[in-house]
Amino acid sequence: MSEQVLIDRPSRQRVAKIGRVLRRILREPLGAFGLTLVVIVVLSAVFADVLTSYSPTKLAPAERFAPASLQHLLGTDHLGRDLFSRVLHGGRIALAIALGATGLSLIGGIVLGLIAGYGPRWLDNLMLLLFDAIKSFPTVMLALTLVTLTGPSLLAVLIVVVLVNVPGYARIIRTQTLVLKSAEHVMAARSMGASTARILTIHILPNVIGPILILASMDIPVVVAIEAGLSFLGLGVRPPLPSWGAILNDGFVNIRDSYWIVVAGGLPIILTTLGFTFLGETLRDVFDPRLKRRE
Amino acid sequence: MTTEPLLSVSDLRVRFRIGGMMSALAGRRTEIEAVSGVGFTLERGQTLALVGESGSGKTTLARAVDGLQPAAGGSIRFEGRELRDLPKKDWKPLRRKMSMMFQDPVGSLSPRLSVRSLLAEPFAIHGLSGRSLDAEVERLLALVGLPRDFADRYPHQLSGGQARRVGVARAVALDPELIIADEPTAGLDVSIQGEVLNLLNDLRDRMGLSMLIITHNLHVVRQIADRMAVMYLGRFVEEGETEAIFRAPHHPYTAALLSANPEPDPDKVHNRIALPAEVPSLLDRPSGCEFHTRCPFAQDICRTQAPTPSALGSSRLTCHFPLNAGPSAVEAIAAS
Structure with a gap:
């Protein structure tokens, strides 16, 4: 009963709010473009099996280096694998990593940020030191170290991305939590006898989460690029799993004779990062109260 | 027990650390005593007003009484029980009997919660979900003279006076013994101030509340307080019956x-x-x-x-x- 009343924002209101945000995104040309790209990328990854009948990993030595044709929409690579299928299935991996890693980073950043901001001063200082230490490593160095220790894998990519992203999110949450810690509505909650968990989840979190959700949406393309980059270097997804970065690498070797392999690997990376970047920037503008609506 | 005053404070001291390690090393003073040896008693049903300039320690004193600010010395007894250094778990039941209202009418309400949730919160915190919360929320809104449909509003949709009424409703939700009100009329129009004070007076008479009011508005003191205490630099310079002090x-x-x-x-x-x-x-x-x-x-x-x-x-x-x-x-x- 109590929970029901406390989390009560009527769902109708929430739906209406999402609709309003969507309309405002679509009104911005950049936002509409970004949203369209993102929708296309997501749908093509989800329905990869429907859109193509080729297996992304099946070798066909007889059809090596086939240029784009009706049969192979993007051609084939040096092992005769259908590139269109590899791009679609690679999209699954890219998106899974991007969304999974961003989601995990968000959770980690929120939890650590709340602890640092609301906890005792010494813990705050210790955690800031840790965040700065992690931030001081270049991403590729961190990835190399981890891959050397564990071998290249999806999991390694995930861990690297989370490690790189968490400090940034945590810092933002921490700073805002620090401000809210002495806000009157938090004092009032303490005065009523609310537990720390309750104060953090009901009185602080909803008020600090907005900015990092937007930041996270702008970080998705960065993660896509990191995954592609690591896979290109052979530190990410293991062959024969399809990855845009790996396709790019396959094509890089044969760029003189078969340019289409590089195109097949590069184009989806460009379109996805562009789409998410435009969408993220429009989201930021839509939610920024200082930027007046142009009505 | 019945002869014991509701709240009795003696020689209360609250210190703040200022500056950092560097100024401590440089031999400078690193502590200030914002409340410095204050004592008073508050009988049941009485209202005591704390007045003084900004920075005189009124709010700090109130927060120390409410346990939000640790006291460095002295004693705070509530219903005969020493509150200083009381373990956290023993505080919780006391929170039902003592509620505090903060200065900013809107800012003291959690911005993402509806009025319904805000008013239901004390019940949820103290595990009183057995009652019908909707009925309680309606009762509280009626008590402070707000229409029923205010339950679905959010703090930013309220005016200062309406938000203050919600704050009052929340403060009396669990039928407390003591209300500590920090500047209950701050930031309100004069006419609204009067309404809020009448509301507080009315609730005090009806519910037998005791109140500790912090204000720098002397009209508030005269309208509501039985006794008043004047603070200067964290100390009481004069404390006594309101009427007597106003007269002479x-x-x-x-x-x-x-x-x-x-x-x-x-x-x-x-x-x-x-x-x-x-x-x-x-x-x-x-x-x-x-x-x-x-x-x-x-x-x-x-x-x-x-x-x-x-x-x-x-x-x-x-x-x-x-x-x-x-x-x-x-x-x-x-x-x-």
């Missing part, structure tokens, strides 16, 4: 405060006592009587020797030369 303030600081209070009477002759200089820093308290740097009646003894608290009529005060104490003192004021 004994401490020069009290007299100056009262004389600075605008009266809504154009024909009234103002004998304003203007205080020279600034409030001294807590880091560098004056010697002797701490008020001597600004006191228009200061003598040599005031500069060197701190006055001890003494009783005069119904009041207690710390002053070497209390005003309105006898015919000679009255003449002294007239002469100045």
Whole structure:
């Protein structure tokens, strides 16, 4: 009963709010473009099996280096694998990593940020030191170290991305939590006898989460690029799993004779990062109260 | 137990650390005593008002009583129970009996919660979900004179006065014994101030509440408080019955405060006592009587020797030369 009343924002209101945000995104040309790209990328990854009948990993030595044709929409690579299928299935991996890693980073950043901001001063200082230490490593160095220790894998990519992203999110949450810690509505909650968990989840979190959700949406393309980059270097997804970065690498070797392999690997990376970047920037503008609506 | 006052505070001290390790190493003082040896008692059903300038320690004192700010010394007894150094788990049941209202009417309400959730929160915190919360919310809204459909509003959709009413409703939700109100009328229009004060008075009479009110608005004090205490630099300079103090303030600081209070009477002759200089820093308290740097009646003894608290009529005060104490003192004021 109590929970029901406390989390009560009527769902109708929430739906209406999402609709309003969507309309405002679509009104911005950049936002509409970004949203369209993102929708296309997501749908093509989800329905990869429907859109193509080729297996992304099946070798066909007889059809090596086939240029784009009706049969192979993007051609084939040096092992005769259908590139269109590899791009679609690679999209699954890219998106899974991007969304999974961003989601995990968000959770980690929120939890650590709340602890640092609301906890005792010494813990705050210790955690800031840790965040700065992690931030001081270049991403590729961190990835190399981890891959050397564990071998290249999806999991390694995930861990690297989370490690790189968490400090940034945590810092933002921490700073805002620090401000809210002495806000009157938090004092009032303490005065009523609310537990720390309750104060953090009901009185602080909803008020600090907005900015990092937007930041996270702008970080998705960065993660896509990191995954592609690591896979290109052979530190990410293991062959024969399809990855845009790996396709790019396959094509890089044969760029003189078969340019289409590089195109097949590069184009989806460009379109996805562009789409998410435009969408993220429009989201930021839509939610920024200082930027007046142009009505 | 019944003869025990509801709240009794003695020699309460609250200290703040200022500056960092560097100033400590440099041998500078790193602590200020924002509340410095304050004592009072509050009987059941009574209202005590704390008045004083900004920075005089009113809010800090209230927060210490409410356990939001640790006390460095002294004692706070609530219903005969010592609150200082009380373990956290023992505090929780007390939170039902003691509720605090904060200065900012809107800011003290959690921005993402509807009025319904805000009013239901005390019940949820204290595990009282057995009652029908919707009915409780309606009861509370009716109690403070807000329409029922306000339950679905959010704090930013409320005016200051409406938000303050929600704050009052939340404060009385669990039928407390004591309400600590920090500037209950701050930031409200004068007409709304009156409404809120009437509401508080009304609730106090109906629910038998005791109140500790912090304000710098003397009209509020007169309208609502049985007793008042005047704070200066974290200490009480005068404490006593409100009417007696308004009629004849004994401490020069009290007299100056009262004389600075605008009266809504154009024909009234103002004998304003203007205080020279600034409030001294807590880091560098004056010697002797701490008020001597600004006191228009200061003598040599005031500069060197701190006055001890003494009783005069119904009041207690710390002053070497209390005003309105006898015919000679009255003449002294007239002469100045």
